[in-house]
Amino acid sequence: MAVTAAPTAAAGTSAEPPATRVGRPAGRRRSVAARREALAGYAFILPWVAGFLIFTVVSMSWSAVLSFTNYDLSTNTAEPVGFENYRLLAEDPKVLMSLGNTFFYALLAVPLEIAVALALASLLNGVRRGAGFFRTVFYLPKMTPTVATASIFLLLLNGNTGAINSFLSWFGIQGPQWLVDPPWVKPSIVIMSLWGVAGSMVILLAALQNVPRELYEAASVDGASKLRQFFSITVPMISSTLFFLVIVNTIAALQVFDQAYLLFFRDNNGNNPDAALFFGVYLYQAAFQQFNFGLAAAMAWLLFVIILVITGIQLKLGDRLVYYEGSRQ
Amino acid sequence: MVGIRTVGAALAVATALVASGCGGASAGGQSGAPGASASGALSKDVGGALKTSGFNPSDEVGKSRADYAAGKLGGVKVTMDTANFDPQKFAAQAAAGQAPDLIQVDRHVVATFAAKGLIVPLDQCYALWGVTPDQQYYPSAIKDVSYNGGVYGVPQFFQASALLGNKRVMQKAGVTAADLDTSKPDGVLAAAKKMYAESGGNPSVLGFDPDVPGSANIWFTVFGGHLYNDDGSPDLANAKNLDALNWLKALMDAQGGYAKVKSFKDTMDVFGDGNQYVKDQVGVQTWAQWYPNVLAGTASKVSLEAIPIKDLTGKNVAMAEGTAFAIPKAAKNPSAACAWAITVTSTHAWLAAGQARAQTVEKNKSIATGLMTGSPVADQAIRDKYVAKTDNADFAQVIDTYYSVLADNRPWGSSPVAQQATQELTNAVTVAMTGEKSTQQALADAQAAAQRAWDQVKK
Incomplete structure (x- = not known):
């Protein structure tokens, strides 16, 4: 190796330290290998990048263009209208109402979903025998199609004879008319969304299993109660996972569509109260009932910007509250 | 990543446009014009x-x-x-x-x-x-x-829809077909009260089910109202519709309230062997002509009588x-x-x-x-x-x-904003029935929303 370094040293003009000079051929080999590795990496991610560019970036860009036009599906033409679609959104009271419904749902659903998922994950984390079986069973609801779930919840949430109200009646509580009384419509959709909490539960279970046991042992020796251990060890140690779930679930909640549409807007023969008119549903109606694609695209972008802002705020706040293992925070 | 789902449904069309390479690279430009063929002469x-x-x-x-x-x-x-x-x-x-x-x-x-x-x-x-x-x-x-x-x-x-009576329940309550003449709404309300029964605070026998909000338009027509003007513009809040909605609310309130009625109906085995006519859970319901075909499967267990729906002038209404x-x-x-x-x-x-x-x-x-x-x-x-x-x-x-009423067929109504108007009406009926809004306010709000949709269409 030293021989190969000689010509460089002989030049005598280099200010580089010898160590660097003697390492260069090895570095060159490493650099070639690294380049090959990088190329292989790019090749592997190319399909995803291509898909992202074609089906997301290009589509979103076109959607942005559409939002400034009056797109006519019958002639396939788009007449520029400036900010007219955004002006219509500002004037439409249903936009504000549907956004209000959506925020209300998100504020209720996200904390509840995470709390329930954490409770279930904690239960599963404590199971030693038959853990795989219980994990599978707890995950099964997530596999149920939303349509089937909606049908089940139509029965469970029945105000007269539903299982939920029957359960409440054991404690002397007369349950509400969940799916009919407008004030109870959103809470009923939140309850239905809890059915699919298993996705968050699995992520939290993985996080719980990564918390070092010795922390709990040390805390026990110091006399910390289980509750104290939970709040002083578990929550900080899984805070990055909780933060991730808050962000992802908030984004999903702000786009809520399936449950509300299936329960209330499939047809015009049942209930379709304004209380269940979420922004995603209203967007769908603008696009595919009224065929106002320019307006619908403007709505989509409005929601996108709202989600972007909320996520930005969450990230800013999260930096202060979340513990990242391996970082100084 | 956030945006993939966020822009949601509108992207489906955007993607189709992009994928097809049409839609005009420049806004306002005429593109492939896929629709030209249907405009030509037919053969x-x-x-x-x-x-x-x-x-x-x-x-x-x-x-x-x-x-x-x-x-x-x-x-x-x-x-x-x-x-x-x-x-x-x-x-x-x-x-x-x-x-x-x-x-x-x-x-x-x-x-x-x-x-x-x-x-x-x-x-x-x-x-x-x-x-x-x-x-x-x-x-x-x-x-x-x-x-x-x-x-x-x-x-x-x-x-067309008609009233489908359960003779067992009607007889038990002393109600006859003549009491169910919808040209006399007060009489129908009284008959509904007679047939209605409840158990534990919930309905156990529904006296008269007008099938709202789905059939609200039929009852508007019975009272002389309509959904749209001749030009298709919405007219949801007219006085006749309000009269009908007030009657419908009184009817629901007399039978435990809309919410309980709806929840009760949701439990009925409408297509099964234990349907509401077999179980005597209803006195009278509003059904389209296809439903007797369902009930034919349990013909030996039901006792039926159909009654035409009539408007306030006594003419049949087949919608x-x-x-x-x-x-x-x-x-x-x-x-x-x-x-x-x-x-x-x-x-x-x-x-x-x-x-x-x-x-x-x-x-x-x-x-x-x-x-x-x-x-x-x-x-x-x-x-x-x-x-x-x-x-x-x-x-x-x-x-x-069901055959006899067909001669008196009435239009449901045609409007370029029919979907929005129907949806607004459904919401209005629901919030009025549950008491969240007065009937007048509910219809006025529905009309305002439908009118906004109409104004957009007519721009």
């Missing part, structure tokens, strides 16, 4: 490929009609998308220049599609095949698929929603589409369906309750040939009643 000399969407020949009625059309239009190769019509899919297909040649849609969306220029008027199609729409089809059904003076759809099925065939502007084979739609709704096609239904009835040892086709000519022909008088006196009376 009776048909052939080639025909793509339909929404029509499903899964039962004997659909299959026999499709088979009849296939026999008559031998040169046409029909490919059917048998799933229910999906406007999202249709929009993507239209944007990509791949719209089907013929679509089957609910009649109440026809005017919306027409106003958006997505379907073509069929006056030339009718004329070509020598069909007078108001004679071959119920005039009300034709009105429901008309917009701006043109007929945009070929209607099928007109299954029905239904579907229609329409030809998209972008159809590539509109001549075949026209020929197929006319053929499959012809009297001969319906007679083939009547025969097939009769065979099914015979095989199942059931009761032929009739087939309400949307065509008065076909209805009469099927009744004469295939609807044998049943020995079951109750069903015979029910069948007679």
Whole structure:
């Protein structure tokens, strides 16, 4: 190796330290290998990048263009209208109402979903025998199609004879008319969304299993109660996972569509109260009932910007509250 | 990543536009113009490929009609998308220049599609095949698929609603058919109270079910109201509609309240052996003509009497929603589409369906309750040939009643904002019934929202 370094040293003009000079051929080999590795990496991610560019970036860009036009599906033409679609959104009271419904749902659903998922994950984390079986069973609801779930919840949430109200009646509580009384419509959709909490539960279970046991042992020796251990060890140690779930679930909640549409807007023969008119549903109606694609695209972008802002705020706040293992925070 | 789902449904169309390479690179530019073909002259000399969407020949009625059309239009190769019509899919297909040649849609969306220029008027199609729409089809059904003076759809099925009484419950409460004369709403309210029973604070027998919000329009018509003005503009908050809504609310309040009634109805085994008429859970319900066919399966366990719905002047009211065939502007084979739609709704096609239904009835040892086709000519022909008088006196009376009211058919209403108006109305009925808003406020708010939609359409 030293021989190969000689010509460089002989030049005598280099200010580089010898160590660097003697390492260069090895570095060159490493650099070639690294380049090959990088190329292989790019090749592997190319399909995803291509898909992202074609089906997301290009589509979103076109959607942005559409939002400034009056797109006519019958002639396939788009007449520029400036900010007219955004002006219509500002004037439409249903936009504000549907956004209000959506925020209300998100504020209720996200904390509840995470709390329930954490409770279930904690239960599963404590199971030693038959853990795989219980994990599978707890995950099964997530596999149920939303349509089937909606049908089940139509029965469970029945105000007269539903299982939920029957359960409440054991404690002397007369349950509400969940799916009919407008004030109870959103809470009923939140309850239905809890059915699919298993996705968050699995992520939290993985996080719980990564918390070092010795922390709990040390805390026990110091006399910390289980509750104290939970709040002083578990929550900080899984805070990055909780933060991730808050962000992802908030984004999903702000786009809520399936449950509300299936329960209330499939047809015009049942209930379709304004209380269940979420922004995603209203967007769908603008696009595919009224065929106002320019307006619908403007709505989509409005929601996108709202989600972007909320996520930005969450990230800013999260930096202060979340513990990242391996970082100084 | 956030944006992938965020922009949601609108992206489906955007993607279709991008993928198809059309839509105009510059806003305002005329592109591939996929719709030009349907605008040309139609011909009776048909052939080639025909793509339909929404029509499903899964039962004997659909299959026999499709088979009849296939026999008559031998040169046409029909490919059917048998799933229910999906406007999202249709929009993507239209944007990509791949719209089907013929679509089957609910009649109440026809005017919306027409106003958006997505379907073509069929006056030339009718004329070509020598069909007078108001004679071959119920005039009300034709009105429901008309917009701006043109007929945009070929209607099928007109299954009018009537009251379907449970004689056991009626007799027990001392209620007769005469007490259920809807031209005297107060009498109906009193009869409903007599038949209603509850257990543990919840309804156990529903006295009178007006089927709201789905059938609210029928009751508006009974009270002399309507959903739309002649030009299609919404008129939800008129005084007659308000009278009807006040009566409906009184009716619900007398039976435990709308919420409890709705929840009670949700528990009924409507299509099963233990249906609400078998279990005596209802006195009277509002049902379209297809429901007696369901009840025929439990004929020995039910005791029925049908009563026509009458308006305040005492005239029968026969109203029905239904579907229609329409030809998209972008159809590539509109001549075949026209020929197929006319053929499959012809009297001969319906007679083939009547025969097939009769065979099914015979095989199942059931009761032929009739087939309400949307065509008065076909209805009469099927009744004469295939609807044998049943020995079951109750069903015979029910069948007679449903047929008898058809002469008094009334339009449901046609408007380019029908979907929004119907949705606003449904919401208004719900919030009024639950007491969240007064009936007047609920209708006023619904009218304001529907009017906004109308103003946008008319821009």
